[in-house]
Amino acid sequence: MIGNIAALAIVPVAGVAGIIFGLLFKGLDRVLGARMQARVGPPLLQPFIDVKKLLMKENIVPQNAVAWLFNAAPVAALCASIALLLYIPLFGSGALLEGSGDMVLVVYLLLLPSLAMVAGGFASGSHYATVGAQREMVAMLSYEFPLAIAVVSAAWLLASKAIAVQAFSLAALSAFPLWSLVGTLGFVGLAVLLAVLLFVMPGELGKAPFDVAEAETEIAGGVLAEYSGVNLALFYLADAVKSFAMAAIIVAIFLPWNATAMLSISDMWAGAAAGALFFLAKVFAVMFAGNTFMRIALARLRITQVVRVYWGYASAAALAGLLLIAAELVLVV
Amino acid sequence: MGMNDFKRSLWVFHVNTGSCNGCDIEIVASLTPRYDIERFGMKLVGTPRHADVLLVTGPVARGMDKKLRRVFEQTPDPKVVMAIGNCGISGDVFYESYNLVGPIDKVVPVDVFVHGCPPRPEAIIDGVVKAWAKLEEKGAEGKKGLRKPVAGKAAEKSGGTKSAKEVHGKSKAGGKAE
Ligand code: SF4
Numbered sequence: 001m002i003g004n005i006a007a008l009a010i011v012p013v014a015g016v017a018g019i020i021f022g023l024l025f026k027g028l029d030r031v032l033g034a035r036m037q038a039r040v041g042p043p044l045l046q047p048f049i050d051v052k053k054l055l056m057k058e059n060i061v062p063q064n065a066v067a068w069l070f071n072a073a074p075v076a077a078l079c080a081s082i083a084l085l086l087y088i089p090l091f092g093s094g095a096l097l098e099g100s101g102d103m104v105l106v107v108y109l110l111l112l113p114s115l116a117m118v119a120g121g122f123a124s125g126s127h128y129a130t131v132g133a134q135r136e137m138v139a140m141l142s143y144e145f146p147l148a149i150a151v152v153s154a155a156w157l158l159a160s161k162a163i164a165v166q167a168f169s170l171a172a173l174s175a176f177p178l179w180s181l182v183g184t185l186g187f188v189g190l191a192v193l194l195a196v197l198l199f200v201m202p203g204e205l206g207k208a209p210f211d212v213a214e215a216e217t218e219i220a221g222g223v224l225a226e227y228s229g230v231n232l233a234l235f236y237l238a239d240a241v242k243s244f245a246m247a248a249i250i251v252a253i254f255l256p257w258n259a260t261a262m263l264s265i266s267d268m269w270a271g272a273a274a275g276a277l278f279f280l281a282k283v284f285a286v287m288f289a290g291n292t293f294m295r296i297a298l299a300r301l302r303i304t305q306v307v308r309v310y311w312g313y314a315s316a317a318a319l320a321g322l323l324l325i326a327a328e329l330v331l332v333v
Numbered sequence: 334m335g336m337n338d339f340k341r342s343l344w345v346f347h348v349n350t351g352s353c354n355g356c357d358i359e360i361v362a363s364l365t366p367r368y369d370i371e372r373f374g375m376k377l378v379g380t381p382r383h384a385d386v387l388l389v390t391g392p393v394a395r396g397m398d399k400k401l402r403r404v405f406e407q408t409p410d411p412k413v414v415m416a417i418g419n420c421g422i423s424g425d426v427f428y429e430s431y432n433l434v435g436p437i438d439k440v441v442p443v444d445v446f447v448h449g450c451p452p453r454p455e456a457i458i459d460g461v462v463k464a465w466a467k468l469e470e471k472g473a474e475g476k477k478g479l480r481k482p483v484a485g486k487a488a489e490k491s492g493g494t495k496s497a498k499e500v501h502g503k504s505k506a507g508g509k510a511e
Contacts, residue, residue: 030371039369046342046374053342053385058409060382128380220380228382228409 015082015241017090022240023047025247025283029292036296047240051233059229064125073120074227074234080112081241088248089170089256091276102168103151106249110147110204113242114140117206117235121223132214132222135303139210142310143203149318150193150200153325154178154253157186160329170252177256182328189324194254196318201250201290203310205243209298210306247286248279255282342374343461346384348404350435352391353426355451356418360388363454370458381407386464388457389443392420392427393435405441413444413464417457422446 026047034041043049061067087101087109114136121133155168157178178190203210214222224235258275301309347360363370364377378384381404393401405414414437419425421437437443444467447460 034369034371038366040372041369042371042374043341049342049374050344057385057411060407060409224383225380226382232383 011082011086014085014090018082018085018241018244019237021280021283022237022242022244023051025244025287026240028284029243029287029295032288032292033296036292047236051236054233054236055230057229057232059231060226062125062226065226066123066125069119069123070226071231073116073123074231074238076119077113077116077238078234078241080109080116081238081245083112084109084245085241085248087170088245089252090248091272091279102166103155103170103253104168106170107147107151110242110246110249111140111144113238114204114206116238117223120227120235121225124226126226128220128225129223131219132225135219136206136223138303139203139206139306139310142307143200143210143314146196146310146314146318147200147204149315149322150197151253153189153193153318153322156322157182157190157325157329173253173256178254182325185331186325186328189321189328190254192317192321192324194250196314196321197250197254198286198290199294199314200310201246201286202294203306204246205239205291207291208295209301211300243287243291244283247283247290250286250290251279251282255286343385343464344376344378344383345386345388345461346378346381346404346408347388347390348381348401350389350391350397350401350421350437351394351427352418352420356390356420359451359454360390360417360457363457368454368458370461373458373461375461381405382409384408385412385468386461387412387414387441388417389414389421389437389441390417391435392424392430392433393437393440395432395434398434398440401437401440411468413467414441415445415447415460415464416443417447417460418452419448419450422448425450 024044024047027042027044030046031041031044061070084106087106118133118136118140121129121136151168154173158173158176161176161182179187182190202208206214214224219225224232227235258278347357349357360377362368370376381387387405387408389401391397416422416437420427421435421443424430424433424436427433434440445460445463447456449456452460
């Protein structure tokens with residue numbers, strides 16, 4: 001663990017890296033989405049252009065908005081997303097604040113940008129934003145449960161097989177990849193949990209088919225309906241950083257292998273580069289499966305359906321995965 | 334940062350003021366793989382707050398003028414307004430109808446007119462290209478393309494469903510700009 005001063009210096013670095021890679025992956029997502037629809041799609045750097053343009057636009061605060069909360073919400077969302085990055089192992093090395101936060105903290109931090117959006121939505125004094133904020137809260141309640149099951153199962157498996165480590169530590173996960181701890185039954189269970197997490201990802205990020213809170217065709221952009229200019233740009237960045245972080249979390253829990261160790265590269269720089277590239281490839285795979293593919297393949301669900309899918313099917317699948325792992329722990333050990 | 338970023342990232346909001354839906358379908362057609370306006374960084378947004386370009390269709394039926402003016406006010410500067418289709422330009426098939434307040438440029442200032450009934454998606458894309466040029470001019474005039482709405486001071490409140498009376502009861506124009 002690093003000293004507090006060094007930690008402070010690291011925050012802007014993590015923020016800038018998170019924003020750059022988040023926007024890059026967003027561009028990649030848009031291009032691939034367009035290709036899947038037989039379109040050419042925007043240039044890869046489109047999200048950067050969008051953000052630059054938004055920064056030049058007028059920033060309107062509606063007359064009947066609660067101005068301080070309306071302006072604070074986007075900042076809070078971006079800060080929370082960047083804070084998230086500090087606790088996740090990135091680019092093939094450990095987390096920046098390794099040892100001071102675990103999976104439970106990460107799951108809670110994941111909630112914060114959504115909460116900021118809810119607060120901003122309620123503060124904007126618009127009916128559309130209020131409806132969007134209510135939907136966002138309902139969606140949050142629904143996807144948290146399968147997410148929690150998946151995270152707890154991973155921790156439980158880790159704690160029962162690798163006794164010496166802290167169960168919820170993300171560093172321990174990369175030291176003992178889950179897949180190497182289980183037999184066939186547990187393997188199937190882990191695969192189910194990974195699928196559930198990939199399914200939670202679009203809900204967590206407010207992307208189709210779970211984008212009811214922002215549904216621009218029915219509630220005019222929902223929580224973001226009143227945001228323009230700089231505030232909208234901040235939410236845009238927060239979304240990009242959070243998508244990157246969410247994919248990195250799934251990578252950290254389920255795909256923690258490290259290229260440097262696997263290829264046993266001795267040179268420090270080559271090792272770091274290989275680790276970083278391998279990490280980006282894994283993040284890309286998760287983003288593609290959990291975000292782009294679902295977004296293009298499935299149409300938007302209604303809010304009632306979102307709840308049913310998460311509380312019903314996704315939770316049932318996650319519990320089944322948990323039971324498979326439990327069965328193996330009980331039967332095999 | 335320059336106007337060049339605007340060129341490559343125009344977000345479009347579509348206002349229907351009573352059109353026959355012909356123009357609207359052509360606008361949506363420009364999103365399809367055949368025309369794919371996302372190639373140029375354009376995208377349709379769901380709220381005027383996110384928009385750079387207002388695509389207005391229809392001849393402005395009675396009652397829609399206040400709404401249109403309010404949508405115009407809600408759009409952050411700099412912005413351009415495009416009138417799509419002959420209806421909004423001259424009244425077209427609805428010409429001299431008792432129910433018209435338009436055409437569009439009587440209600441809000443229009444920067445680009447796209448003719449046709451309905452115009453083809455190519456014509457709409459061409460119109461957007463002309464809108465870029467307009468935005469560049471506005472950029473040269475000052476960072477914010479400041480313009481007053483032509484007809485009266487429509488007070489703006491957030492996108493709720495306040496009655497027209499309530500909207501006009503307010504004398505203060507526009508939201509607070511920072
Ligand atoms: S211009 Fe023609 S196609 Fe377009 S809305 Fe008017 S009548 Fe319909």
